[in-house]
Amino acid sequence: MDNIGKTAALITLANEEERSQLISTARSFNYQVCTGKVGTMDPGKIISAMMTAAKRENIWDGVSFRQEHALYDAMKEALSGICRGQIALHEIYLSVGLSFTIVCGQMPTHKSEGKWVAVCLYGTIGAPIKGFEHEAIGLGINHI
Amino acid sequence: MDNIGKTAALITLANEEERSQLISTARSFNYQVCTGKVGTMDPGKIISAMMTAAKRENIWDGVSFRQEHALYDAMKEALSGICRGQIALHEIYLSVGLSFTIVCGQMPTHKSEGKWVAVCLYGTIGAPIKGFEHEAIGLGINHI
Amino acid sequence: MDNIGKTAALITLANEEERSQLISTARSFNYQVCTGKVGTMDPGKIISAMMTAAKRENIWDGVSFRQEHALYDAMKEALSGICRGQIALHEIYLSVGLSFTIVCGQMPTHKSEGKWVAVCLYGTIGAPIKGFEHEAIGLGINHI
């Protein structure tokens, strides 16, 4: 049983066919999982797309500020990895095409520490012109 | 054939047994690969450990400034993902235990664009006390 | 007689009724004081709202670049405290509702060092949805 961060990263990196299998395995370990895609030049839209997905999958109940706060900070940390430092896209002439995975559950390394959330982003970043982009990854983890 | 960033990430996330298999596959695609581990509170030591590994595996020939410059920037970007923004460890009371992978070769998505390098770091970050840490990941990519 | 930073912070944190009393006391110590409120997702609007208030209260004469430069840097430092690092709001899906106070005068700890300015911001920051926000504070100080 992989920890939540590795689980989120492997699902995000997976091809379509592998992804469903990895998600099923993760759920069998009582992890909540949601995935999605977003392409944009606005980092705020990445956060709001992930919040919508988290709500749809009931990782966020849509009401709890506590859960929203935990998710928000994990998402912002994942964005720091994508942007490799300062969070900015159109401001510095960049565009992204990203897959994301949110995994929520107990960390096998910290069984008695309640639920945690891992947010992973993986895809491409580059100038807003097809072909001028390379891969990027980001991972944020928080207690929820 | 996976792109260099995904290849570097999957090798870094792998267990010992899977790792050798993934490295062999990557090398069969003409990727150069080196891996290693580093535990420290000093980000500079992470960079110098990776440079030493890159030189050992001949990804860096130890003489070319051009190669060193390309590797350095990719390593710094990977560190930004680990630190999720500002690069700092002991300064803000943090310690890391990380595995790293460096993959060097042609990007399958950009066959005519020469060699590129991907640096991936994965492991744990937290207070310098056993048990107070969670996972982190970082990926940097550059032309070399 | 409190220093300019503490004076600015206590006025900003005060309830309406306490605020007038604290401002009167500050003015009796020859401090210039102005206060205001701003709610936005654009950090630039916070700076321009504070500049307008500073001009109205004659802390900035509206002509001097020297004064404007001193105020600007203090305002940007206060914004760093609100954003806790990188200055960004809508870019990372955040909104603020803030009170601000600008206090200008001699520092009692540095009587011979001419006039200084303190800019304090206090209020709430969070997702642009009512209820998903918590408190934040920022203070910037500069010679003017």
Place this chain on the structure above:
Amino acid sequence: MDNIGKTAALITLANEEERSQLISTARSFNYQVCTGKVGTMDPGKIISAMMTAAKRENIWDGVSFRQEHALYDAMKEALSGICRGQIALHEIYLSVGLSFTIVCGQMPTHKSEGKWVAVCLYGTIGAPIKGFEHEAIGLGINHI
């Protein structure tokens, strides 16, 4: 009954005599409160001084990673306000003399959202030579 951030800020800004009164009032609202002082050129020492104080007052039980993680992030955010952006002291020839307050409890604005923690730092920052310093403040808030 003030919110946790304002409570932490007012206690940190208070004179010795006012402080005990403000702490008593805060405790009567079921807030846990601890205070302390730290002077240093090393931001990591500020975090470790606050962790020690939090443990002494049982805001951190010394065992829970979940609590430690919540406190750590709030402390780092408070340090961002003191440093007004990048967290660094001796690296950029700065020294601080700070009081701190940690307040833990339910937010009156979010009664059903469980316990939160507010960390406030206030004092002086400047060159490591007596007299070359001015005030700074920082506040971090997190769910715990």
Place this chain on the structure above:
Amino acid sequence: MDNIGKTAALITLANEEERSQLISTARSFNYQVCTGKVGTMDPGKIISAMMTAAKRENIWDGVSFRQEHALYDAMKEALSGICRGQIALHEIYLSVGLSFTIVCGQMPTHKSEGKWVAVCLYGTIGAPIKGFEHEAIGLGINHI
């Protein structure tokens, strides 16, 4: 024969009449040179204006991702010098009026290390009101 960074800086700092002479000298050393001007509150526009100029002068062939990636990173580094840290303009109520120079060629200090590029920006930064601005400079260097 000056190095590429000094060459780019001296051309950018020069008056109109001196500039043509400095460019001719640089070209006689086999440096490729392009210059331009840009005034904006949007850092992304500075990057896209420089890319357009680089393409016009054939420093970027308009097709190579490798060249574009090298130029982009050098441009972003030059912008960090203009903004003195975080890259942001309208977000923090700032406007710039800048000249830029891109110099491409072998570094005389590193003859065997292939081609490098230097990007220099120099001009004024300040509030978006005439007269409230001072000088700023930035230089980025990368292997290409």
Place this chain on the structure above:
Amino acid sequence: MDNIGKTAALITLANEEERSQLISTARSFNYQVCTGKVGTMDPGKIISAMMTAAKRENIWDGVSFRQEHALYDAMKEALSGICRGQIALHEIYLSVGLSFTIVCGQMPTHKSEGKWVAVCLYGTIGAPIKGFEHEAIGLGINHI
């Protein structure tokens, strides 16, 4: 008569022989000028070397906090240009060899705005191994 930033930059970029001539010209325009060199992996040492030089040349009288504060902020901004973002050297395995110039006086573009200071740093940055470095420049400007 060049503005203070351009004056500081041209002196810093100059060869030894040109430098004395440029300094004489600058002084004939009533600019105060001091220059120096510093090689280090510690950014704090760059600031303290420049403060010592400023005091020796009486740009800082060694007593005024106001002057020290103005110089400090200009120095930190110049360091941001050298480090191209986050200020860090040994932390991220970097070393610098820099010349610096401090110019103090009235800005010809803002005659009625009192004295300002420009701090320019120029030299090389890279791994702490001879030959693995390229040029960098930084400029900070403040009212004094």
